[in-house]
Amino acid sequence: MVIKSPHMESAKPARARPFVKWAGGKGQLLKQLHPLFPKKFSTYYEPFLGGGAVFFSLSPKKAIINDINVTLANTYRQIRSDVDSLIEELKKIEKKFLSAGEDGRREFYYKIRDRYNSLPPEDLKRCSLFIFLNRTGFNGMYRENSSGKMNIPFGRNKNPKILNEENLRAIAETLHDIEISSNPFEKAVSRAKKDDFVYFDPPYDPISSTSSFTAYTGSSFAQEDQIRLRDLFVKLDKKGVFVMLSNSSTPFIKNLYKNYRQVKVRASRMINSKTADRGEIDELVVLNY
Numbered sequence: 001m002v003i004k005s006p007h008m009e010s011a012k013p014a015r016a017r018p019f020v021k022w023a024g025g026k027g028q029l030l031k032q033l034h035p036l037f038p039k040k041f042s043t044y045y046e047p048f049l050g051g052g053a054v055f056f057s058l059s060p061k062k063a064i065i066n067d068i069n070v071t072l073a074n075t076y077r078q079i080r081s082d083v084d085s086l087i088e089e090l091k092k093i094e095k096k097f098l099s100a101g102e103d104g105r106r107e108f109y110y111k112i113r114d115r116y117n118s119l120p121p122e123d124l125k126r127c128s129l130f131i132f133l134n135r136t137g138f139n140g141m142y143r144e145n146s147s148g149k150m151n152i153p154f155g156r157n158k159n160p161k162i163l164n165e166e167n168l169r170a171i172a173e174t175l176h177d178i179e180i181s182s183n184p185f186e187k188a189v190s191r192a193k194k195d196d197f198v199y200f201d202p203p204y205d206p207i208s209s210t211s212s213f214t215a216y217t218g219s220s221f222a223q224e225d226q227i228r229l230r231d232l233f234v235k236l237d238k239k240g241v242f243v244m245l246s247n248s249s250t251p252f253i254k255n256l257y258k259n260y261r262q263v264k265v266r267a268s269r270m271i272n273s274k275t276a277d278r279g280e281i282d283e284l285v286v287l288n289y
């Protein structure tokens with residue numbers, strides 16, 4: 001159940017925005033992506049949701065959203081089912097963090113990271129810790145090592161915004177009737193039918209060996225996965241589903257989708273994971289309509 005705060009009854013609720021910073025977030029590309037969306041569709045599917053920038057900007061009535069990251073998917077569920085408890089938890093964590101000095105904050109971050117890693121992925125207690133770590137960790141990245149432990153170091157942001165209460169409440173409203181799952185991408189779209197719209201935003205095909213950070217969970221997304229995804233794209237196309245996909249503009253991806261319309265968009269992206277360099281690069285959008 002979504003509990004509304006009294007002030008929300010009269011005021012128009014703010015439009016929800018991503019509550020996590022996420023590698024590959026599409027926030028900066030929305031203006032270029034909007035003209036490319038189909039004008040009308042039935043159910044919206046986003047199987048690689050991440051921060052959900054596209055989902056929130058479309059704010060569809062009927063949608064199935066999915067991410068293989070169980071804690072991320074659980075946090076969306078937790079916001080939907082009990083945003084008040086989550087806000088209370090985050091208030092407590094934020095207060096402790098902000099009242100600690102510079103060294104104290106670092107120490108507190110690693111203590112929370114240890115606690116987070118000691119809980120099983122499906123434990124709901126991880127959700128508030130997950131948001132805290134995302135807001136205060138290095139560059140808002142999320143990465144797990146091969147044993148499933150989150151290993152992002154403490155971030156450099158001197159003034160991180162940990163709790164945005166208004167946005168969390170707006171997200172709870174947006175998620176009201178939305179189905180949320182944490183399955184591999186094929187399963188997440190298995191019910192898509194004619195006139196539905198599927199937007200794929202998979203981990204990027206790397207533009208060079210040191211670029212593109214794609215290890216969102218313990219396992220990374222290899223070329224075989226990109227090929228399986230292309231086969232699924234073709235299958236959905238044959239069913240009459242509107243399909244849109246974004247990826248790096250690499251020769252490999254361009255060739256995989258050579259039978260479909262390809263549009264270039266300009267993105268500012270992290271081009272070197274070691275030095276955190278950013279640069280303007282072309283990104284590819286593939287459409288079957």
Ligand SMILES: C[S@@+](CC[C@H](N)C(=O)[O-])C[C@H]1O[C@@H](n2cnc3c(N)ncnc32)[C@H](O)[C@@H]1O
Binds near residue numbers: 049051052053066
């Ligand atoms: C590029 S990010 C999505 C970015 C997102 N669209 C945004 O705007 O923030 C890719 C997401 O796919 C998820 N993912 C990776 N492999 C997956 C798989 N096999 N099935 C479903 N999701 C997967 C990752 O956890 C990650 O959140």
